[in-house]
Amino acid sequence: MLNQNDDLHPQDINDLIKRRLEELEELKKKGIDPYPYSFDVSNYTNEIIDNFSEFEGKDVSVAGRIMSLRRMGKASFAHIMDSKGRIQIYLKKDEIGNAYDNFKLMDIGDIIGVTGFVFKTKTGEISIHTKSLELLSKSIRPIPIAKEMIDENGNKIIYDQFTDKELRYRQRYVDLIVNRDVKDVFLKRAKIVKLMRDYLDNCGYVEVETPVLQPLYGGAAARPFITQHNALDMRLYLRIADELYLKRLIVGGFEGVYEISKDFRNEGMDREHNPEFTMLELYVAYKDYYWMMEFVENMIFRLVVKLYGSNKMKINEHEVDFTPPWKRISMSDAIKEKFNIDVHKSDEKTLRRFATDNGLELEPSLQKAKIIDEIFGELVQPDLIQPTFIHGYPIEISPLAKIHRNDKNVVERFEGFVFGRELCNAFSELNDPLDQRKRFEDQMKMRNAGDEEAHMFDEDFVRALEYGMPPTAGLGVGIDRLVMLLTKQTSIRDVILFPQMRSEK
RNA sequence: GGGCGCGUAGCUCAGAGGUAGAGCAUCUGCCUUUUAAGCAGGGGGUCGGUGGUUCGAGCCCACCCGCGCUCACCA
Numbered sequence: 210m211l212n213q214n215d216d217l218h219p220q221d222i223n224d225l226i227k228r229r230l231e232e233l234e235e236l237k238k239k240g241i242d243p244y245p246y247s248f249d250v251s252n253y254t255n256e257i258i259d260n261f262s263e264f265e266g267k268d269v270s271v272a273g274r275i276m277s278l279r280r281m282g283k284a285s286f287a288h289i290m291d292s293k294g295r296i297q298i299y300l301k302k303d304e305i306g307n308a309y310d311n312f313k314l315m316d317i318g319d320i321i322g323v324t325g326f327v328f329k330t331k332t333g334e335i336s337i338h339t340k341s342l343e344l345l346s347k348s349i350r351p352i353p354i355a356k357e358m359i360d361e362n363g364n365k366i367i368y369d370q371f372t373d374k375e376l377r378y379r380q381r382y383v384d385l386i387v388n389r390d391v392k393d394v395f396l397k398r399a400k401i402v403k404l405m406r407d408y409l410d411n412c413g414y415v416e417v418e419t420p421v422l423q424p425l426y427g428g429a430a431a432r433p434f435i436t437q438h439n440a441l442d443m444r445l446y447l448r449i450a451d452e453l454y455l456k457r458l459i460v461g462g463f464e465g466v467y468e469i470s471k472d473f474r475n476e477g478m479d480r481e482h483n484p485e486f487t488m489l490e491l492y493v494a495y496k497d498y499y500w501m502m503e504f505v506e507n508m509i510f511r512l513v514v515k516l517y518g519s520n521k522m523k524i525n526e527h528e529v530d531f532t533p534p535w536k537r538i539s540m541s542d543a544i545k546e547k548f549n550i551d552v553h554k555s556d557e558k559t560l561r562r563f564a565t566d567n568g569l570e571l572e573p574s575l576q577k578a579k580i581i582d583e584i585f586g587e588l589v590q591p592d593l594i595q596p597t598f599i600h601g602y603p604i605e606i607s608p609l610a611k612i613h614r615n616d617k618n619v620v621e622r623f624e625g626f627v628f629g630r631e632l633c634n635a636f637s638e639l640n641d642p643l644d645q646r647k648r649f650e651d652q653m654k655m656r657n658a659g660d661e662e663a664h665m666f667d668e669d670f671v672r673a674l675e676y677g678m679p680p681t682a683g684l685g686v687g688i689d690r691l692v693m694l695l696t697k698q699t700s701i702r703d704v705i706l707f708p709q710m711r712s713e714k
Numbered sequence: 715g716g717g718c719g720c721g722u723a724g725c726u727c728a729g730a731g732g733u734a735g736a737g738c739a740u741c742u743g744c745c746u747u748u749u750a751a752g753c754a755g756g757g758g759g760u761c762g763g764u765g766g767u768u769c770g771a772g773c774c775c776a777c778c779c780g781c782g783c784u785c786a787c788c789a
Contacts, residue, residue: 224758225724225740277749284746301746317739330747338747353725356738356750368750369726369738375781376725387725431788450789476788477715486789570786631789662788687789711780 229349232314236344241311243347248272248322254289254296257327261335264327269337271296272322272345274386275315276354285312286336289321290386297336298323308342318348354387378708391703397516398692398704402469404512405489405686414465414491419454421447421471427670428452428609430662431474434484447473451490452609452683453670456638459492459681460673467491469688480700484709487688496682497637498621502598505625505633505684506533509596509691516695524628524697527594535625539601540581543589552581553618560584574659578603593626608648608664610636627694635684642674 236243251270273291283302288295302309315321325339353371360366370388371377377384377391384391406416424443426433428450436445451468458466469489478484493501513531514520520532541552550563557577564571564584571580581603593599600623604612610620621637639645649666656663692704702708 223724228740279748279751280745281748281751282745284748286748286751288749297749299747303746328747330749332747332749334747334749336747351724351739354739355725358750366750371725373725373781375721378781429789472789474788477786479784479788482788488789634789685789690789713780 225351253293255294270324318352320346464494489686491684494679501682535596537598578605591629633686638681640678
């Protein structure tokens with residue numbers, strides 16, 4: 210009897226949907242368009258709630274989704290939610306007549322527009338006394354809305370909250386409707402990105418866009434996604450980093466460029482990894498990594514202050530203080546500080562034994578540099594709660610960084626850590642074309658030896674350096690992880706609106 | 715990819731080898747300032763899928779699908 214059913218997958222039809230389709234038909238028969246074209250909103254719900262004394266007795270028009278419904282025969286209460294909050298509406302049959310009968314055909318989940326005057330109920334809740342009401346969009350699929358109540362202590366109690374993580378990620382639109390905290394995280398994410406962009410713009414740096422589809426991938430050690438351009442009959446890779454293109458722009462005469470964009474890495478997924486993720490990369494000419502340390506600590510410090518109005522943030526039992534200057538310590542000193550061993554003076558065998566004795570499992574193929582990196586990452590990094598710059602990275606794992614001016618064993622590279630997590634990665638960029646060529650050659654040897662994540666040789670990038678690139682400081686910040694830190698989320702999936710999932714069927 | 719766990723009504727969850735359950739949501743009736751509204755009554759399930767064991771499977775076994783946690787690699 211209901212043709213609409215044909216448009217839905219049969220298994221999706223349940224009595225709740227059937228019922229709503231019937232209501233939809235009834236509304237249409239009454240001449241009501243269940244999907245009209247617009248509605249004039251006068252105010253957001255939060256404006257009314259926050260400024261009740263101004264609004265009391267005055268007419269307002271609000272629009273939003275019905276989130277709760279209490280019908281009492283010839284009068285009803287409902288809550289409607291807009292993008293800013295929610296407000297209660299009150300409807301009386303003898304005042305709105307036919308509209309009240311129409312309202313009976315509406316459900317939780319429907320989007321309506323309401324006009325009426327603002328008042329406070331007997332129990333003190335700010336509400337809208339409805340004079341007219343209009344259906345703006347009929348919802349035919351039931352929304353898993355939970356009931357809420359405020360206890361004596363003012364705490365919100367939510368009953369049967371929609372918690373199934375799979376459904377929340379797959380149907381984020383439902384998650385956003387139903388779980389207010391989720392939306393807050395993404396609002397904060399938007400704010401964080403905007404604040405960073407403003408900061409960089411104010412510094413005079415230029416935001417640019419570089420290719421996502423690249424004939425050669427580079428700028429990081431990772432496995433790429435591969436795709437195919439049909440017209441060019443050419444293999445292309447989704448970028449794993451922006452670095453090599455941004456540095457080409459420095460060669461081209463930009464003195465400060467940045468890009469905030471998605472990178473793609475074809476690797477495992479877990480609490481901290483999504484195959485596509487957002488990176489900020491910044492390159493500034495005539496600067497070195499010391500300058501970049503100051504730049505980062507100032508940028509993050511101001512970000513935190515603007516976000517929280519404080520230089521400190523409480524994360525679990527720790528209070529993290531972002532005030533510059535941040536602690537600076539070399540990787541070898543950080544290891545020495547904790548374990549009293551000198552990684553430079555130790556040979557590979559000694560280091561390997563040390564690592565194994567401390568519970569690390571190392572691939573037999575790992576070279577000394579990677580063993581040191583392992584020891585640091587596993588045994589020292591988790592202790593770096595307060596913002597800390599670790600510098601003095603081995604040359605082998607940093608083929609795009611300049612050799613340290615005072616120590617040929619390491620490069621001018623640092624990573625910033627907060628709460629045991631990596632926040633950023635930066636270096637004095639290698640601009641010696643001959644050295645860069647040699648480093649790429651070394652990477653190719655590693656690749657030929659089976660290291661799938663070794664860098665590709667980018668001949669055009671070397672050619673660019675051969676034209677001359679000024680001394681340059683470069684920075685990368687993983688935006689998702691920064692957002693995780695600043696919103697205290699423990700899974701990257703909770704800071705990405707649509708995290709990667711296996712296909713449903 | 716490995717290990718552990720999970721999948722039962724729209725949502726949140728119980729379920730002992732023997733007729734499939736609760737709360738909320740939904741429906742019917744009553745109810746004109748309610749708020750987890752209330753009162754009375756009703757409907758709703760391929761128990762993730764496919765095989766197997768059994769007289770009998772939501773429950774036991776195998777395989778598959780999906781999800782979570784975790785380890786390994788990475789940012």
